[in-house]
Amino acid sequence: MTNALAVSGLTKTYEDFHLDHVSFTVPSGSIVGLIGENGAGKSTTINAALGLIQKEDGVVSILGREELDGDIKEQIGVVFDGSNYPEILSPRKLNRVMKNIYRTWDEQTYFSLLKQFSLPSEKPIKQFSKGMKMKLAISAAFSHHSRLLILDEATSGLDPVIRDDILDMLLDFVQDEEHSILVSSHITSDLEKIADYIVFIHEGKVVFSKPKDELIEQYGILKCGAAQFDALDRSDIIAYRKMDYGWQILISDREGIQKKYPKAMVVPASIDEIMLLYVKGEK
């Protein structure tokens, strides 16, 4: 399987933050969710991959090429949080701008998406709601035959109905195996619905990069009291937290653990819970 995006050893240092040799891939035809708390390094990773910021070290390969030239950029659709288009423009004027930027700009697709999203083509963007701006940005990203979509917190601040519409569009997009998506979000429930792989970044480092199904089907939380916690084999524990009512222990082999400790209560873990235990738990 080829990779639409391959990030290897990406490093960037700021005064108060260090992106530390981040590596992961976005296989062609898949959706990869980049998760992590605010300030974990998701946007820095995306910005460095897109050449918005200078990386100190590491290699980024997009659609098989390390040089991010015009030809590659034609095939990447990027959606940031907010529309990031001049607010004085209307979608129709934006079309005139974009068709002079992208060689592959498809007016027909663009206007049909505007129609599908019920976006007025003559109204200035400044009069749009946040959801409308996001739909416009997604329409633009879909209108130049992108092969790789990169969305940075694109669904944050949107209501569940609009988010669901957008998630459906993303799922449609990857029906073509040539198409791939990297989506960063701290709304993990969205990623649970659509992602094939989850990359978890914490304090500038990749904590894990795993298929979502593996996380959902194999990871779990063992809930127990102090005595049972003390009796646990430490190598079974990924992270643990002491709660008011007992202990919560993140484990990576739900069935195996249940067999090993038949009296323990082992429940499936959501991505949110996995993330919380990694961030707030002890190891």
Added chain:
Amino acid sequence: MKGVLVKDLYIARSNILVTIVSLMVLGFGLSFLLETSALLVLAPVVSTTAVFISITSDGASKWNKNIITMPISRSQIIGEKFLFYILLALLGMLTALIPCGVLACFGVDVTLRSLCLYGSIGISTTLLAGGISLPCAYLFDPEKSQIVFMMSFMASTGIIAGLVLLTNLVFPVKENILLAFNLVLVISIIWFFISYWIAAKVYQKRDIT
């Protein structure tokens, strides 16, 4: 680059229209008091303010971040702003020439020499100022760049005065005033291109977030 230029024309459209109308009114209005061709000094300077409106708008809407992800290079992004600046300066000149032409038809004394002289001073001031303020717009935050923008016109006037004084050491400027200001114009054009080169180099390495 064409798409970005189209975007800037949309953003600056209302400002450009106001500038054109103001220059027309000034041209005809001042003709009773001053030499009409003197408007050529003011026109290109006033017209180029629209570039800074577009730079501010790009920052506020985060278009400057979005455009980096599009198939256009960083040097093209900078090049477009410099080109837009020149186009606006020329548009200002052309607009100022309209009242000059109309008034000349009605017998007002507008000579080719005065048009060349004032035109040369106007374009020199604009290019020298742009050569200072445009790179700074990408180096500093919007507040600081607005201050630099205003200061740049004062600085360019000072530079022109200095260049004329230096020229006077080589040949008497009073007898060769047009030649002296054409020399200043050539230096301004060279400075503007050097400024573009510096701005493009600096922007190449700049983090856009």
